[in-house]
Amino acid sequence: MFAVSDIHLLTDENLRQQVKEHPRAQELLRALLYPYAAPDHDYVLRNRKVSPLDAGRSEAMDDLLRGRVPVIAAGSNRSPRQLARKFAPPHETVDIPVTMGWMENYDIVYCAHLTGYGSVPATILKSPGTTVRVAVNWLLPDQLHRMHATESLGHHYDYAQLPSVGIALDCGLTVQRAGAYIARYGAEFSPGDIFALDNIKAENRRYPARSQWEMLQYVARRAGQVPHPDFILRIIDDENFRHAQNGLRVD
Incomplete structure (x- = not known):
């Protein structure tokens, strides 16, 4: 998913050097670069490549989104690289529109659990008075089924409508109801420790x-470990x- 050539995306110079010289650099980059780069504009993933959406053509937008379920992409699901990985053959599919809004x-915020590839992932959390930039994946039923399979439902996440x-999309549409993956362990590793x-x-x-990287350092110190790529x-x-x-499960 990542190559050593992506090392420049790490902003911490000391960490960058440690990862560059590590024999498992690609795995470390997958963990450390979460939630991965994503366009700050509407796009469609087509043939595993990004094509911009023309938000000015409302009829074309309506046609593209018709029959699809809007799902909030809180973390890496906003990234073309992650979507291309999840919908790679044999799960390759038709277009996936992604729209941006507020x-x-x-x-x-960060979830209070860790992924099998070493990241602290993301979820959404109520925060009165906050307005956050979000991406919305528009998924056909079979695409939603595939997305569920990648989200560890019943273990790390629950899916809810x-x-x-009230998501105000850049294209002028308003999403009044959307699906979301909600972390089962919540967002507190320790009481009061919630981080965006x-x-x-x-x-x-x-x-x-x-x-x-700051979150992984926090988790390491909380565990009494040295913050280092080996952690x-x-x-x-x-x-x-x-x-x-993991934090306290919130079933």
Whole structure:
């Protein structure tokens, strides 16, 4: 998914050097670069490539979105690279439109669980007064089924339809109801410790924002470990250790 040539995307110079010289650099980059680069404009993923959407053609937009379910892409699902990975053969599919907009009274925050590839992933959380930049994936029923299969439903996430979300899209449409993947472990590793994603735009944010590496350093110190790329590899390699870092489940 990532190559060593992507090393320049790491902004921490010391970390960049540690990863560059590591024999498992590609795995580390997959963890550290979450939630991955994404356009800040409407696009469609077509043949695993990005094509801009013409928001000025309302009829064409209506035709494209008809019959599709809007699903909030809180974390990596906003990224063409992640969508291309999830819908790679044999799961290759037709176009996936992704529209950008603003959602009120929510924020995009880190989950209180870790992924099998070493990242702290994202979820949405109510945050009165906050307006956050969001992407919406528009999925056909079979695409939604595939997306469910990639989201560890019943273990890390629940899928829910959120009413009255009021997402104002850049294209002029308003989404009143959307699907979302809600973290089962919530957003608190420890009481009161809730952190927003620093590369997601927001206004009137209530929670401190951190990068992925800052979050992994937090998790390492909370576990009594040294913040180092090898800590990330232990998360990847040791399932029991990884699960032991989760926050309190919120079933």
